Amino acid sequence: MIRKLMASAAIVAVAALGASAQTYVVEGKKVWTGTDAGTIENGVVVIRNGTIMSVGPASTSKPEGAEVISAEWVTPGLISAFSRTGIIEVDAEDSTNDAVAALSGFSASLDASDGFNPDDTAVDVSRLGGVTRVAVAPQPSTNLFAGQGFIADTSGAQDTDLTSDAFTFITLGEGGAGLAGGSRPAAWAQLRAAFDDARAYPTRYIAGGEGDVLSRRDAEALAPAARGRQLIVIDARSATDLNAVMDLAESNRNLKFAILGADEGWRVADRLAKLKIPVIVDGFANLPASFSQLAATQENAARLDEAGVQVAIVNLDDSTHLARLMTQIAGNAVANGMDWDDAMKALTVTPASIYGLSGYGILAPGAHADVVAWDGDPLEVTTNADAVFIDGEPQDMTSRQTELRDRYLSLDQTDRPYAYVKP
Amino acid sequence: MTRRNWVALAAGAIFLAACGGSGDGDGPAIKPFTPNEPFDPDPYPSTYVxxxxxxxxxxxxxxxxxxxxxxxxxxxxxxxxxxxxxxxxxxxxxxxxxxxxxxxxxxxGIIDNHSHLGAYPSPSVSAHQDGNEVSGPVTAEVWVEHGIWPQDPGFDRALAGGVTSLQVLPGSANLFGGRGITLKNVPARTVQGMKFPSAPYTLKMACGENPKRVYGYGNGSFPGGAPFSRMGNMAGYRAAWIKAAEYKRKWDKYSAEGGEMPSRDLELDTLAGVLAGEILVHMHCYRADEMAQIMDLSKEFGYKVTAFHHAVESYKIADKLADYGACSSMWADWWGFKMEAYDGIPENIPMVHNAGACAIVHSDSDIGIQRLNQEAAKAWADGKRVGIDVPIEVAWEWLSLNPAKSLGIEERTxxxxxxxxxxxxxxxxxxxxxxxxxxxxxxxxxxxxxxxxxxxxxxxxxxxxxxxxxxxx
Missing domain, CATH: 2.30.40.10 (Urease, subunit C, domain 1)
Known part of the structure; x- marks a missing residue:
């Protein structure tokens, strides 16, 4: 599991400590576990060789020689349930934007992980914000089927822990109507035909036939999802569109769905709960930004949660460079009625559950040691992550942003110009 | 030529004509148009009471x-x-x-000096895209108030976030985007019913990537038209100011000496108003080096930039901005979506403040405007972490007093x-x-x-x- 390069100076320094280098004790005045253990006052998390060994009160046994980190709060690493971090450096520069491929002939077979660049500066910025894993989706290009999403850590290492083909991403609703040719009927016609293509793969293609919608490669890529063996993340906003997705789910009980957006989800919350379809919401969406979002409200997350729907919270406004604002959005969800624990779960436990990431999103013995030490309540806007562990390794806490900041904070050009000031 | 010709202010007449609760425009006509003026300086007066x-x-x-x-x-x-x-x-x-x-x-109350509410309203349908007159790079002749839909629900969301006044600006496609307007965040059936009484007009200008992208590379055809480059941007501003100066000379002469009235030009009315110091320049500009060029440009033609907007690199030249006396209207943490936003850092606002320059938290967003207090809080905390310890009571100036100054309403709110x-x-x-x-x-x-x-x-x-x-x- 641990395949990280010792890239940064900070990590090399830690490694130099020797035999105890892989053992860390993270103490927090509050340790939020994401488990039945709840929040432990004056808690301790012991990390060894990439795994959490123990989580408990101050009396928990601490291995001798372990490096000790003390913080106000300790939580599991945050997991962005929907992001573009790592596949876009600068949105407006096509040469650095690997999310979208308007001129590609392919759709469902576009694999976003082929575009992942751990050197993207947004990876570091996300990590510094306490985000340790990101679920990254391609953007739809030529039809409803954007392609394959992946899960990656935010270490920024060339050998980043990455799971490709983690889900397939489909856009319905208004967006889907546009992509399919101009209407919701066109979108649904395309969706049904594509699922038929995928389910008939490879038979009809071997016989030399063509798919109605999908080429052979795209049918192959969509087949696992169409056969219920891969998660489908599907973008839908209005109550009507959500009901249409739920109709599909009800008549295809083997398919696995998570819904992205769901701005009017609160109107159909009971049905979502009954069908056990999780939602990934941006809690800030409270405007009738389109005719599919007329009933959008900041209370959406709270109402869905109250109804028993699994809710993950993300920043859809800038899911690339500011995925980390998921904490602020979750804090606002709390201000708008959501239970604080559930809001934290919306950033950790729930995304892990949606993507089947066993042993992530929690602080518990045996769990993967993705751990964040904060200087305050993690949902508070004035809080900062002081230390981040990914798979048990302390992470470099610098980014291009911190270097720019430090250069200009200490700018003194008396003897030489700014470019000689190296943070 | 009197000041009044360049700016839609009818002295205190509008502001003082309070008649209590007449709301958004059912009150009496309150702005006299004096026949001896060459033209009405305030043809769309505020009816807010x-x-x-x-x-x-x-x-x-x-x-x-x-x-x-x-x-x-x-x-x-x-x-x-x-x-x-x-x-x-x-x-x-x-x-x-x-x-x-x-x-x-x-x-x-919070004052957002960079909003497009009403001009890019919710729902964001094609019929509602009234914030950019993209027909040319110089459209100083348009007034954003003529594109504002007062029924935008975004105003109500902003109100729930404590926003009591806001500046609505045209977009940043153009070198000169047109006149901006300051509004009271009170629902009204008409834009006039929201206009902040007697607030000076503003002019939106834009630096950098947007104008050259929209025009030089516009509509999928290349070459489109000027400007293609930042060189073209600067040339475009300079050419327009030269025309404006000439226009203003004619009107000043007419005002002083009479004779035949010069022909009117809506575009140059606005630019001449800037040169007369009556219309405040709000300029979209991300990069430090471009802001420095624009400060020189303003000196070349004898006007003042009141505020640079977005200003993601203000931290690099905060000393120069302080010397010049321009405000920076900034986000807490937006960065990276285009090259000119690539060097954005979360400490921009406190670093500008710390240099003694005027710092403003702005939204440019119908979402961000709903929680500008949180945006300020993030910047405040990020500053504190690097040793810029601004008391919260001082940091609040980023949200109310400084934006009020940038809109010329600081004596009143x-x-x-x-x-x-x-x-x-x-x-x-x-x-x-x-x-x-x-x-x-x-x-x-x-x-x-x-x-x-x-x-x-x-x-x-x-x-x-x-x-x-x-x-x-």
């Missing part, structure tokens, strides 16, 4: 006066639409409503100084916390938003009869 307001005494509050003072257990008296008194212990005037604000905070407009927010707690919400919002002393009272939460026409009507948004 403060709504009726009984005296309100807010007690036991933590008050940020917006000018650097924090008063614990303080009281604030709103009377006749104005801040009447602020202090530790105030007497309750007869008939005053007393609001016990124990545990709560009171601040001046933007702080809780007695005599100023009673534009006030009562927050449920410390407004620099994510968990805090605006409980009540007063504009000119009238309660326009009450989180706890559905009858004091506005619903615009668009949301009537729609799912979610009247919901807590």
């Amino acid at each position: 403060a709504y009726p307001n009984a005296p309100v005494l807010i007690t036991n509050a933590t008050i940020l006066d917006g000018e650097g003072a924090k008063i614990e257990d303080g009281s604030l008296l709103l009377q006749d639409g104005k801040v009447a008194a602020i202090g530790a212990d105030l007497e309750t005037p007869e008939g005053a409503t007393v609001i016990d604000a124990s545990g709560r905070w009171v601040t001046p 933007g702080s809780l100084k007695p005599g100023k407009m009673a534009d006030v927010v009562i927050w449920s707690g410390n407004p620099f916390s994510v968990y805090t919400k605006a409980d009540q919002v007063f504009i000119d002393g009238a309660l326009m938003y009450d989180r706890a009272d559905n009858s004091v939460r506005p619903v615009r026409d668009f949301e009537l009869g729609q799912p979610g009507e009247g919901d807590m948004k």
Whole structure:
């Protein structure tokens, strides 16, 4: 599991400590576990060789020689349930934007992980914000089927822990109507035909036939999802569109769905709960930004949660460079009625559950040691992550942003110009 | 030529013609057009009049006066639409409503000096895209108020976030995007009913990537037209200012000596208004080096940039901005979406403040405008972490007083100084916390938003009869 390069100076320094280098004790005045253990006052998390060994009160046994980190709060690493971090450096520069491929002939077979660049500066910025894993989706290009999403850590290492083909991403609703040719009927016609293509793969293609919608490669890529063996993340906003997705789910009980957006989800919350379809919401969406979002409200997350729907919270406004604002959005969800624990779960436990990431999103013995030490309540806007562990390794806490900041904070050009000031 | 010709101000006549509760425009005609003027300087006058307001005494509050003072257990008296008194212990005037604000905070209303509400309203359908007159790189002749839809529900969301005044600007496609307008955030059937009385007009200009992308590379055809490059941007500004200076000379001569009246040009009316110092320049500019060029440009033609907007690299030249005296209107943390935003850092706002320059938190967003207090809080905390320890009562100037200065309305709102407009927010707690919400919002002393009272939460026409009507948004 641990395949990280010792890239940064900070990590090399830690490694130099020797035999105890892989053992860390993270103490927090509050340790939020994401488990039945709840929040432990004056808690301790012991990390060894990439795994959490123990989580408990101050009396928990601490291995001798372990490096000790003390913080106000300790939580599991945050997991962005929907992001573009790592596949876009600068949105407006096509040469650095690997999310979208308007001129590609392919759709469902576009694999976003082929575009992942751990050197993207947004990876570091996300990590510094306490985000340790990101679920990254391609953007739809030529039809409803954007392609394959992946899960990656935010270490920024060339050998980043990455799971490709983690889900397939489909856009319905208004967006889907546009992509399919101009209407919701066109979108649904395309969706049904594509699922038929995928389910008939490879038979009809071997016989030399063509798919109605999908080429052979795209049918192959969509087949696992169409056969219920891969998660489908599907973008839908209005109550009507959500009901249409739920109709599909009800008549295809083997398919696995998570819904992205769901701005009017609160109107159909009971049905979502009954069908056990999780939602990934941006809690800030409270405007009738389109005719599919007329009933959008900041209370959406709270109402869905109250109804028993699994809710993950993300920043859809800038899911690339500011995925980390998921904490602020979750804090606002709390201000708008959501239970604080559930809001934290919306950033950790729930995304892990949606993507089947066993042993992530929690602080518990045996769990993967993705751990964040904060200087305050993690949902508070004035809080900062002081230390981040990914798979048990302390992470470099610098980014291009911190270097720019430090250069200009200490700018003194008396003897030489700014470019000689190296943070 | 008098000042009045360049700016839509009819002195104090509009502002003082209060007739109490006539709302958004049913009152008497209040702007005389004097026949001896060559043209009407204020043809679309504000009809805003403060709504009726009984005296309100807010007690036991933590008050940020917006000018650097924090008063614990303080009281604030709103009377006749104005801040009447602020202090530790105030007497309750007869008939005053007393609001016990124990545990709560009171601040001046937030002023967002960069919004496109109404011009790019919700729903964001094709018919509603009225914020950029993309037909040419120089469209100083357009006025954003003519593209504002007052039914935008976004205004109500902003109100719930404590925004009492805002500047709506044209977009940044053009080198000269047109006139901006300052509004009171009070629902009205007409734009005129929202216009901040007697606020100076503003001019939106834009640097950098947007104009050259829209024009040089416009509509999928290359080459499109000028500007293609930042060189073309600068040439475009300079050519326009040369024309404006010539135009102004003609009108000044006519004003002084009479003779045949020069022909009017809407575009040059606005630019000449800038050269006369009556229209304030608000310029979209990200990069430090470009801001420096623009400061020189303004000196070349004898005007002043009031505020650089977005200004993601202001931290690099904060000293120069302080010397020049321009404000920077900034986001807390937006970065990376285009090259000119690539060097954005979360400490920009406090670093600008720390250099003695004017720092403003702006939104440029119908989402961001709803929680500018949180945006300020993030910047404040990020500054503190690197040793820039700004007291919260000083940091609030980023949200009210400094934007008021940038709009030329700081003598009338933007702080809780007695005599100023009673534009006030009562927050449920410390407004620099994510968990805090605006409980009540007063504009000119009238309660326009009450989180706890559905009858004091506005619903615009668009949301009537729609799912979610009247919901807590």
